[in-house]
Amino acid sequence: MVSNILCNNNDDLRNHGRLRDGRGWRLSTGYDIVAFPPVGTERDLAIVVGLNGHRTTVKNALSNVASFGLSRSEGISIEQTMQKIVKTSWEGLCVNNGFTALEIDRLRTCFIACDEVLLGSGSAKNRSNGDQKNLFL
Numbered sequence: 844m845v846s847n848i849l850c851n852n853n854d855d856l857r858n859h860g861r862l863r864d865g866r867g868w869r870l871s872t873g874y875d876i877v878a879f880p881p882v883g884t885e886r887d888l889a890i891v892v893g894l895n896g897h898r899t900t901v902k903n904a905l906s907n908v909a910s911f912g913l914s915r916s917e918g919i920s921i922e923q924t925m926q927k928i929v930k931t932s933w934e935g936l937c938v939n940n941g942f943t944a945l946e947i948d949r950l951r952t953c954f955i956a957c958d959e960v961l962l963g964s965g966s967a968k969n970r971s972n973g974d975q976k977n978l979f980l
Contacts, residue, residue, distance in 0.1 A: 844892065845922050848899045849929040850878040851953040853889055878933070878953035886956075901926065901959045930957035 847858065860871045887897035893906035901922055908918035933954055937947045 844888070844890075845901065845904055845925050846873055846876055846929070847888060848892070848901060848904055849926060849954065849956050850876060850933070851881055851886055851899065851956070852876045853879055853887070878950050880949060880952055899956065901956055926957055926959075929954065933957075 858873050858876050861868045862871045886899040888899050891897055893903040895903040895906060905918050905922060908915055934947055
């Protein structure tokens with residue numbers, strides 16, 4: 844779900860499945876995760892993300908992390924790792940696959956969740972605009 848939030852992919856029920864191997868069922872790796880430019884400023888996923896419903900923010904995804912069988916610290920660790928990977932690699936992947944500068948610029952709004960700040964001691968600078976934000980979840 845976090846990968847869908849980080850790139851604004853809204854068909855989240857169609858991006859993973861279950862595979863059966865010699866040991867039983869396991870979750871497949873993600874597939875067909877496509878960045879989709881938002882139409883407005885509100886972003887929602889097709890499924891409920893957290894305590895704030897369908898809202899696509901990392902904060903919302905972590906609001907009910909226990910429902911995924913994770914501790915809060917495990918959820919934050921997974922999210923931060925994914926956030927760093929997506930933030931530092933999406934443009935390069937586009938360039939390596941022949942996207943033009945204009946196409947890449949059009950996709951930039953898909954990745955705004957990569958700039959969502961989660962942790963701090965009450966407030967910190969939002970990485971995208973320098974504003975002070977309350978970071979308590």
